[in-house]
Amino acid sequence: MSDAKSIADHWGKGDVFALITSALTKQGKPLDALTVEDLAPVDHYHARGFPATVELADRLPIRPGQHLVDIGCGLGGPARYIAKRFQCVVSGVDITPAFVEAGNKLSALVGIQSQVKIELGDGQRLPYADAFFDGGYTQHVTMNVPDRPRFYAEAFRVLKPGAFFALTEHGLGPSGEPHYPLPWSEDGNGAYLVTPTETRRFLEEAGFEGIEIEDTGPKYLAGYRAAIERAAAGTLPPLGIHILMGETAPQKMRNAARNIAEGRTHPIQMICRKPAR
Ligand SMILES: C[S@@+](CC[C@H](N)C(=O)[O-])C[C@H]1O[C@@H](n2cnc3c(N)ncnc32)[C@H](O)[C@@H]1O
Secondary structure, eight states, X not given: OOHHHHHXXXXXXXXXXXXXXXXXXXXXXXXXXXXXXXXXXXXXXXXXXXXXHHHHHHTSOOOTTOEEEEETOTTSHHHHHHHHHHTOEEEEEESOHHHHHHHHHHHHHXXXXXXXXXXXXXXXXXXXXXXXXXXXXXXXXXXXXXXXXXXXXXXXXXXXXEEEEEEEEEEEOTTOSOOSOBTTBSSSTTOOOOOHHHHHHHHHHHTOEEEEEEEOHXXXXXXXXXXXXXXXXXXXXXXXXXXXXXXXXXXXXXXXXXXXXXXXXXXEEEEEEOOOO
C-alpha cells in the first residue's frame, strides 16, 4: 500500500459526514440551522481544537477578500472559521478522500461553500499555480509528511511575495521515540517527526524569513489531560474529535500527553513569511 493511501486510511474511517451529523442530531441540533461554530467541537482536528485555531488566527495578518491556502485542511473547520471571521476565501487541500468529501458537505450544510473549497491532494505536490495565495497555514499535518523540504518548498512556491505562512505540529522531542498509538499513527507507520530545530532549518532552506516560534507543549499537555479526565468521568460530549479517532482514542490521548510530559514530542507553532521581493 502506498504511503499516501495508508495515511488516508488511517485518518478517514467510514462515512465521516454521517458520523458527524448523527452526533449533531444526538445533541439536538437541527441540521438545517447549523453555524460554523456548531461544528467546531469536531472539525478542528487537533487536541486543543477550536481555541488553538482562534489563537493562531489572532496572530495572522489576514484581510477581507484575501485568498488563503490550508494545507492538510482535514474536515475544513479552521478554513470555515477563518473564511467567516475575516471575510476571505480559503482553498483547502487534503490527502484523505473521506475528509475532502465530508468537508465540502459540511461547508454546504453551513452555507459557506462559496468561500471554502476543499480538494484532494498532497501537500508535497500542491495543485495550485505559483504565487497564487495571500497567505497559508498547515495545522498538525506535517507529522505525516516524509519529504519536509518538498512540502515547504511547495508552500513557498504557491504563496505571493510577502505572504505569511503558519505551521503547527508535534515536533520530535529530545528524549527518544514516542509511545504509540498516537492520533497520527497507530504504530509509528506513516509518522515522520523532526525536531523544532530541523523544522526551522527546513523553513529557512525553503526561503521563508522572520520565523517566530512558540513552544505550545504546555497548552497541548493541558488539552490532552482535560480530554483524558472527561473520558475517565464519562463526560465526553457526543460531538468531539474522539468520535473520529476510532477504538484506540483513549490510548492515543494518553500517549500523546505522556509523550509531551516525557519530552518525546515537542508541540510548536511557527509563523513566518515569504520575502516581499
Ligand atoms: C490532525 S489532522 C488536522 C486537520 C486540519 N489541519 C485541522 O487542523 O483540523 C491531519 C490532516 O493532515 C492530512 N494530511 C496528512 N498528510 C498529508 C499530506 N501529505 N498532504 C495533505 N494532507 C495531509 C490528513 O489527511 C489529516 O486530514
